[in-house]
Amino acid sequence: MSLATEPERRQTPPDAPEPGPSGVGxxxxxxxxxxxxxxxxxxxxxxxxxxxxxxxxNRAVVVAAALVIGVLGVFGLYWGMDWLINKLPERMRAxxxxxxxxxxxxxxxxxxxxxxxxxTILLSFQDARGEMWIGFDNYVNLFSRDDTxxxxxxxxxxxxVVPLFSVVIGLGFAMLSDRLGRKSEALxxxxxxxxxxxxxxxxxxxxxxxxxxxxxxxxxxIGLLNGFWTAIGNEPVAWxxxxxxxxxxxxxxxxxxxxxxxxxxxxxxxxxxxxxIVEAARIDGATEFKVFTRVVIPSIMSTIVVVATTVIITxxxxxxxxxxMTGGRFGTSVVAEKMVTEFFTFRNSGVGAALAVVxxxxxxxxxxxxxKRFREQEETR
Amino acid sequence: MTATTAPTQVSDRPSxxxxxxxxxxxxxxxxxxxIVWVIPTIGVLISSFRPAGLVNANGWWTVxxxxxxxxxxxxxxxxxxxxxxxxxxFLNSLAVTIPSTVIPITIAAFAAYAFAWMEFPGRQWIFxxxxxxxxxxxxxxxxxxxSIYVDVGLNQTFPAVWLAHTGFGLPLAIYLLRNYIGSLPxxxxxxxxxxxxxHFEIFTKLVVPLSVPVLASFAIFxxxxxxxxxxxxxxxxxxxxxxxxxxxxxxxxxxxRGEAWHLxxxxxxxxxxxxxxxxxxxxxYFVRGLTAGSVKx
Numbered sequence: 001m002s003l004a005t006e007p008e009r010r011q012t013p014p015d016a017p018e019p020g021p022s023g024v025g026x027x028x029x030x031x032x033x034x035x036x037x038x039x040x041x042x043x044x045x046x047x048x049x050x051x052x053x054x055x056x057x058n059r060a061v062v063v064a065a066a067l068v069i070g071v072l073g074v075f076g077l078y079w080g081m082d083w084l085i086n087k088l089p090e091r092m093r094a095x096x097x098x099x100x101x102x103x104x105x106x107x108x109x110x111x112x113x114x115x116x117x118x119x120t121i122l123l124s125f126q127d128a129r130g131e132m133w134i135g136f137d138n139y140v141n142l143f144s145r146d147d148t149x150x151x152x153x154x155x156x157x158x159x160x161v162v163p164l165f166s167v168v169i170g171l172g173f174a175m176l177s178d179r180l181g182r183k184s185e186a187l188x189x190x191x192x193x194x195x196x197x198x199x200x201x202x203x204x205x206x207x208x209x210x211x212x213x214x215x216x217x218x219x220x221x222i223g224l225l226n227g228f229w230t231a232i233g234n235e236p237v238a239w240x241x242x243x244x245x246x247x248x249x250x251x252x253x254x255x256x257x258x259x260x261x262x263x264x265x266x267x268x269x270x271x272x273x274x275x276x277i278v279e280a281a282r283i284d285g286a287t288e289f290k291v292f293t294r295v296v297i298p299s300i301m302s303t304i305v306v307v308a309t310t311v312i313i314t315x316x317x318x319x320x321x322x323x324x325m326t327g328g329r330f331g332t333s334v335v336a337e338k339m340v341t342e343f344f345t346f347r348n349s350g351v352g353a354a355l356a357v358v359x360x361x362x363x364x365x366x367x368x369x370x371x372k373r374f375r376e377q378e379e380t381r
Numbered sequence: 382m383t384a385t386t387a388p389t390q391v392s393d394r395p396s397x398x399x400x401x402x403x404x405x406x407x408x409x410x411x412x413x414x415x416i417v418w419v420i421p422t423i424g425v426l427i428s429s430f431r432p433a434g435l436v437n438a439n440g441w442w443t444v445x446x447x448x449x450x451x452x453x454x455x456x457x458x459x460x461x462x463x464x465x466x467x468x469x470x471f472l473n474s475l476a477v478t479i480p481s482t483v484i485p486i487t488i489a490a491f492a493a494y495a496f497a498w499m500e501f502p503g504r505q506w507i508f509x510x511x512x513x514x515x516x517x518x519x520x521x522x523x524x525x526x527x528s529i530y531v532d533v534g535l536n537q538t539f540p541a542v543w544l545a546h547t548g549f550g551l552p553l554a555i556y557l558l559r560n561y562i563g564s565l566p567x568x569x570x571x572x573x574x575x576x577x578x579x580h581f582e583i584f585t586k587l588v589v590p591l592s593v594p595v596l597a598s599f600a601i602f603x604x605x606x607x608x609x610x611x612x613x614x615x616x617x618x619x620x621x622x623x624x625x626x627x628x629x630x631x632x633x634x635x636x637x638r639g640e641a642w643h644l645x646x647x648x649x650x651x652x653x654x655x656x657x658x659x660x661x662x663x664x665x666y667f668v669r670g671l672t673a674g675s676v677k678x
Contacts, residue, residue: 042544059469059623063476066539070480074487082581097580098501105492105551106507112548113514116522123524173414176407190664191415194422197660198653199609201628205635205649206421209428209642220439222642224424227440256418264668317518320611324632339520340612349524356520363516374512 029092030099039107041077077104117360123353130349138354148355150331151338154247158318158334161248163311165255167304170262174270175292189267193260200257200320207253208325213238243331250332253321258314262307269303270296309366316362335359422653429457429646436643457647461634465644466622467651470630474608474655476539477618477626481546481607482600488547489554490562490596494584496555497563498570508559514552522548523616530617537621545617546607554599561595562588597666605656627652 081100085093127134142148173192177185195203212223213236221227226236240246273296281295297304319336326332328341335355343352428441432454444451462468495501496508526545530536565588573583589596607613611628618624625633631648638644 059472063472066476067479070476070539070543071483074480074484078487078491078581082579086579098495098499098504101491101495101499101580101584102501102507104488105555108488108544108548109511109514109551112526112544113517113522113552114510116525117517119525120521169414173411176411179404179407180411188411188415190661192418193664193668194657194660195418197605197656198422199611199628199656201611201631201635202609202649202653205631205645206425208635209424209646210421212642219437222437222440224420224440224442227442256421259418313516317520323611324635336518336520340615343524344616353524356518356524359518359520363518367513367516370515371509371512374509 029088029096041073041104042107042111044073120353120356123349124357126350126353128346128348128350134350138350142351142354142358147333148338148351151328151333151335152358154331154333155316155335157247158251158254158315159312161251162254162258162315163308165251166258166262166311167266167308169255170259170307171266171297171304173259174263174267175296178267178270189260189263192263195257196260198257200318201324203253203257204321204324207256208240211239211249213240240326240332241330246326246330247332250321250325253325254315254318258311262311265307266300266303269300273299313363313366317359425646425649428642429650430454431643432456433641433643436646457643458651461644461647461651465630465634465638465648466625467627467630467648469623470625470627471651473539473624474626474628477542477546477614478604478607480539480543481550482603484543485547485550485554485603486596486600489551489558489599490589490592491584492551492555493558493562494580494588496559497565498583499580508555511552511555515556517552519549519613523612527616537618537624539624541617542613545613546603546610549613550603550606554603557599558592558595561592565591594666597663601659601663601666604659608656 078100081103085097085100088096123130124138125133125135127137143152170192173189177188180188198206209222210224211226212221213226214221214223216236221230221236225239230236239249242249277295277299278291281291286294317336318334319340322328322332322334322337323340328334328337333341335358339352339355339359342348342355424441427444428436430453431441431444432452433456435450435452439447462471496504522545527536530541535541569587570583573587578586609628611632614626614629615632618626619629631645631652634641634645634648
């Protein structure tokens with residue numbers, strides 16, 4: 001965050017309200033603007049949604065209409081609010097305008113994030129259909145059933161293995177590519193980074209193809225791994241059925257996707273280590289390896305922690321890969337995937353919600369850290 | 382790396398040969414990692430253009446050794462686009478992704494401006510709540526949102542997904558944009574106010590043009606995120622082939638034709654094409670958005 005803006009220096013607009021009690025009327029208009037207009041917009045969206053459901057309509061037309069409604073609608077909302085505010089008496093305008101600016105954001109956050117989150121917490125204390133309060137039964141159930149315990153165990157494995165591999169490979173690659181010429185460095189990084197643009201589903205297909213298995217006598221192996229494995233004289237292996245190693249094979253997909261991210265961020269950090277420090281260590285006779293472990297790594301430690309945390313959060317919520325590759329069978333389920341299965345396949349909203357809460361509880365320390373860091377930043381602004 | 386080649390007397394400069402082998406070793410290791418990273422995608426790309434019979438008969442890597450038998454076709458793509466519904470799914474993905482990107486950016490930009498440059502009661506603690514919401518896993522919202530959508534008849538419609546993605550994307554967007562917009566020089570705002578501009582005019586004519594880099598970063602990040610999303614699409618659009626997006630189409634194809642690799646590879650490439658294009662052309666902005674946006678819930 002930039003230090004350029006200090007709150008003291010911030011100019012209050014000339015049409016700012018006099019500090020002091022604002023009238024009941026003003027407050028009503030504030031509430032009106034920040035609530036009624038967005039709600040009207042939501043109703044409009046709802047109406048358009050049901051119109052767009054028309055099955056007989058041409059798909060291209062429906063899509064075009066959806067784009068116009070979705071994109072122009074939101075601009076129209078703000079333009080309309082501003083038009084309304086300019087019709088208000090002058091004294092009121094400055095008081096009401098901020099609420100027109102933040103109102104829609106607050107309404108959407110409250111309706112689509114805050115309310116559902118609270119509701120999910122409540123649901124986790126209710127039965128499968130959300131009709132009766134059953135206390136901690138869902139959590140007891142969750143921590144005593146074999147399949148959910150396996151999911152928890154696997155999730156822990158994912159959270160350790162994937163960040164470890166992606167940070168180590170990413171760091172190594174960043175360090176090595178730093179010694180290449182400018183162009184070849186950029187090119188080689190692009191290749192490692194590219195999987196970041198691929199969806200988890202797409203990546204799952206890519207890797208199911210690699211892990212493809214045909215029993216002996218059922219034709220040539222078309223999966224790359226078995227092709228290689230049989231070429232060096234082994235029997236073909238059904239990789240995705242090998243418990244517990246199949247978990248590791250699934251984790252490698254996410255390592256493939258996430259290493260680029262770790263590499264790009266860590267590479268930027270390595271380049272920002274002051275040249276003088278590195279030179280000084282070299283002059284003192286340190287080998288390149290020692291320069292790296294004793295000088296470079298300690299000075300980029302905070303970035304490593306940030307990257308690892310970020311990857312951990314992504315990994316913790318991984319759902320798509322397991323869902324597509326094995327559907328959670330063969331001892332590969334994870335918490336986020338289990339949550340979807342519990343809710344949609346078994347129609348058990350209680351246990352599903354409890355699993356979601358497990359996902360949330362684990363990130364609460366991070367939430368606190370974010371808020372703390374933000375407050376510190378604000379104090380130094 | 383240098384452990385094997387570095388001379389024992391560390392105070393000496395490494396010899397010419399040591400430096401040379403060191404350089405080549407670095408290049409070799411880099412090349413090896415790059416090959417490992419690229420091969421999976423290459424295999425899919427090659428297989429998607431091979432006739433079904435060949436894809437099933439031998440590994441895609443034989444195209445490099447067995448030139449005589451190579452044949453290429455677009456048929457996999459035409460089959461997947463037409464009869465497996467990827468054509469419609471591609472349109473639907475656009476209809477889901479573009480508004481799901483534009484709506485949160487617009488809403489967040491207005492809110493970010495207000496948080497940075499307007500005075501109103503509750504400004505500080507509302508923003509702190511936004512920061513706290515940053516890491517809430519979206520799984521927390523799925524079950525209650527679905528029952529709301531079912532109640533009001535919005536389930537399996539595009540607006541249902543737009544609004545869900547807007548809600549999930551807003552905390553990050555507000556946070557990013559507010560940091561950027563708040564760091565614009567205050568003298569700029571002052572002189573605009575003195576010239577008699579309203580907040581709305583300052584926002585649209587001054588702040589938005591100045592914020593293009595951060596808007597682009599978030600737009601790319603959100604675009605890729607929504608395009609590649611399976612979970613939200615599965616929950617709010619799943620089960621209705623009319624509105625299915627590419628990730629759902631690919632997942633269904635995987636379920637129904639799990640061993641039809643000529644089709645699966647073509648389908649996978651259709652879902653990957655647009656994000657890869659966006660990525661390759663706008664890599665610079667993408668990196669920035671990713672760096673900032675990686676804590677998204």
